[in-house]
Amino acid sequence: MNHLIKIENLEKHYDGFSLAKVNLAVEPGTVVGFIGSNGAGKTTTIKAMLGLIGANGGSIELLGQPVKVNSPIIDQLKSQIGIVLDTCAFPSTLRVKDAGRLGRVAYPQWDGPLFEQLRGQFCLPEGKKISELSRGMGMKLTLAFALAHHPRLLVLDEATAGLDPMARDEVLDILRQFMEQEGHGILMSTHITSDLEKIADKVMCIDEGRIVFDLDKDAISDQAAIGRCRKQDLEAIAASGFFPAGEMRFQSHGFGTDVLVPDRFAFARQFPDVALDRISIEEYMTLVLKGETR
Ligand SMILES: Nc1ncnc2c1ncn2[C@@H]1O[C@H](COP(=O)(O)OP(=O)(O)OP(=O)(O)O)[C@@H](O)[C@H]1O
Numbered sequence: 001m002n003h004l005i006k007i008e009n010l011e012k013h014y015d016g017f018s019l020a021k022v023n024l025a026v027e028p029g030t031v032v033g034f035i036g037s038n039g040a041g042k043t044t045t046i047k048a049m050l051g052l053i054g055a056n057g058g059s060i061e062l063l064g065q066p067v068k069v070n071s072p073i074i075d076q077l078k079s080q081i082g083i084v085l086d087t088c089a090f091p092s093t094l095r096v097k098d099a100g101r102l103g104r105v106a107y108p109q110w111d112g113p114l115f116e117q118l119r120g121q122f123c124l125p126e127g128k129k130i131s132e133l134s135r136g137m138g139m140k141l142t143l144a145f146a147l148a149h150h151p152r153l154l155v156l157d158e159a160t161a162g163l164d165p166m167a168r169d170e171v172l173d174i175l176r177q178f179m180e181q182e183g184h185g186i187l188m189s190t191h192i193t194s195d196l197e198k199i200a201d202k203v204m205c206i207d208e209g210r211i212v213f214d215l216d217k218d219a220i221s222d223q224a225a226i227g228r229c230r231k232q233d234l235e236a237i238a239a240s241g242f243f244p245a246g247e248m249r250f251q252s253h254g255f256g257t258d259v260l261v262p263d264r265f266a267f268a269r270q271f272p273d274v275a276l277d278r279i280s281i282e283e284y285m286t287l288v289l290k291g292e293t294r
Pocket of ligand 1: 017
C-alpha cells in the first residue's frame, strides 16, 4: 500500500530542541491524531514534512514522492494536499471572496461551487476583509480553501483551535465526509483530544521531540483502562510481576492511585477486585507523560 505520508527517522535540531528520529505514517483511509504538550515538536515535524523547513536527517515521502526542503516536488504535490496551519494564510487586506479567486488561479481542479457551499456553511461573509475575521473564522476560511481543491491528503495543525464546540462538530462532520472518499487521509495535530475521540483511527504522541506512543485509537478506547487502586492494591500489582519492571505507570491523588492499564481484560482476570474505568486519550497521554513509573 502506498502511504500518504511516510516519515522515517526524521531529525531536526534547534538550539535547545531536537526531533529525535521521528517515524510517522498516514495510510489511505486513516485519520491520524498527533498530540503532545506545548513545544513537544508537532509543528516542527509538520513543517519539515511539508518541506517548509530543512531537516537534519531522515527521509520524508508525501504521496509516494520523496520530499526535501524547497523541493519543486512540493509544488507538484500541492494540488493533492490541503494544508491548514495554525494561522490564517491569507494577506490581511484580502476579502473572503478574493480567496475564492485565488483558488481558481492556483489550482486547476478548483471547485468554486464547493468553496461557496463551505463559505455559506461556515457563515463567512464574502465582503469581509481577512483582518476583520475572528481567529475561528480565519481557520474556517483556510479549511474551506484547503478542501475546495479536492486534495487526497489533509494536514491540519491545530485547525480546530479557536472554534466553538458547535463549529468544531461542524468541521468534524466535514472531515468525515472528506474521509468517505476512497484513498483520502488526514494528519491532524491538536490539543483538543476529544475531537480525536470522535474522528481518529490512530493516535501518535510526541514529547520532547520523541514519539512516546503510536497506537490505534481502539487500543486506548476499547483495550486500555484506568485502574482505580488503593495503596494495598498498588503494592499487590507491583509485586505480582503483571507489569515488567519500570512499565507500571501511575498517578496518586487524594482518593487513591490511578494505574494505566494497557489491557483491561488481562488485568481484570488477574485483579478482579480493582475497579476499572474507561480511559480518554487525554488521561492516557497524561499518565504516559506525567505518571510515575515502577
Ligand atoms: N525557528 C525556530 N528556531 C528555534 N527553535 C524553534 C524554532 N521553531 C520551533 N522551535 C522550538 O522547537 C520546539 C518545538 O516547537 P513546535 O512548534 O514544534 O512545538 P509544538 O509541539 O507544535 O507546540 P505547540 O503545541 O505549543 O504548538 C520548541 O522548543 C520551540 O521553541
